[in-house]
Amino acid sequence: MKSFKRIPKFIPELDPGFMPISLQNREYREALALEDEKVDVKVAIVGPKGFVSTTKLQIFPDSADKNEDNIQYVERLVKSLIWVKGGYKVIFAGPNYIGQHLKMAYTIGGERDFDVVFMRDVYDREFEIEITDYDNVPESNEQVKKLGRNLEGYRIGFDAGGSDRKVSAVVDGEAIYSEEVVWHPKITKDPEYHYQGILDSVKRAAEKMPRVDAIGISAAGIYIDNQVRAASLFRVIPKEDFEKRVKNIFYDVAANIGDVPIEVANDGDVTALAGAMSFQENCILGIAMGTSEAVGYVDKNGNITGWLNELAFVPVDYSENAIMDEWSLDRGVGVSYFSQDAVIKLSPNAGIDLDENLSPADKLKVVQNLMEKNDERAKKVYENIGIYLGYSLAYYSDFYDINKVLLLGRVVSGKGGDILIEKANEVLKVEFRELYDKIELITPDEKMKRVGQSIAAASLPNLSK
Incomplete structure (x- = not known):
């Protein structure tokens, strides 16, 4: 920030120019607290199935020496919220000069082109910045998906890593069989390689149990409704093959086993x-x-x-x-x-x-x-x-x-x-x-x-x- 450059008490010797956002934002907010006049801003991140995450904040009034700081403060927050929460739309209420900056940045060919294209591909719809009045921004509606801690029955747990794939046969919470297999998904273009590798691991675990009640899958990437939307495991697969063979790859594996229930989650969450x-x-x-x-x-x-x-x-x-x-x-x-x-x-x-x-x-x-x-x-x-x-x-x-x-x-x-x-x-x-x-x-x-x-x-x- 131009006006807020609090010097950290710990300066990384090998990167002395480091300006931690946490410190600069704290100084911004402390200076703002001393102001008599403040401007209310509201930002909502909109995602699938009615998901809305709304954040309320305050910034400095319009002035030549603070507008640049306001823009950076809000834009970095919007960027953070997009990647923390995930969504295909940002609804913004606040000064028009900030709203227009966001619109220009978050568009195809704009400064945040990567973010726009990524979110568009993840959510299968165009990403947009909507500018509206404060009272028109919806309140939060964050539905939490209750996953995990279900250990009853005969289950398969599969972890798709970048260098090896791991599988366990789990009976009432106890692993009766586990195996790791080296593979190379990140450099293989043929989706059949990925499908057969996953299926092989899952079948090996299934053979160790009298039946399979459910399959849980952990993998790096973004998954919505158990579909692959973005994942480094499949990054070299051509787009056409990705749509045909990869998007529903875990459903296809489960169908081969007996059409059992599945749940796919990001490996970080797991x-x-x-x-x-x-x-x-x-x-x-x-x-x-x-x-x-x-x-x-x-x-x-x-x-x-x-x-x-x-x-x-x-x-x-x-x-x-x-x-x-x-x-x-x-x-x-x-x-x-x-x-x-x-x-x-x-x-x-x-x-x-x-x-x-x-x-x-x-x-x-x-x-x-x-x-x-x-x-x-x-x-x-x-x-x-x-x-x-x-x-x-x-x-x-x-x-x-x-x-x-x-x-x-x-x-x-x-x-x-x-x-x-x-x-x-x-x-x-x-x-x-x-x-x-x-x-x-x-x-x-x-x-x-x-x-x-x-x-x-x-x-x-x-x-x-």
């Missing part, structure tokens, strides 16, 4: 559910830092919300020089701060030379190996990511009620993960004491590892429906 089942606590935000930032959430009632939770595209840094995500072409979004991309980005600044011929995963391994040897340069990399996390959790808490943050993925494994968590806790303690007293950062325990992703997935379908 991970958070596994954590909630293991720790017997709700309000869990799961963050997996690997090839991207995968996120899931279990609310206060123990439910998966059905939100997108795509925090990889939610901004966390206001800096004009923040790194640009190569896919979304936006600056300062989560994937660049909480994935292997962050390690790779920061390493040269720490004096670590990474061979350009190495894959991103192998570059991460180089830094991890240095960390295991207590290399000070590698330590700085993880400390910086910990600073990012501490400040960003404060922003995420604007959208989620969080008691525990479950941290997973290759980036948080080993000694580097311990340093990352320690630094994030330090930031919370000093800058956001109220959150430090409330939020606990955890990693999977042995019980959760035993429960596992595929068993949590098996619990998704509700047989009483």
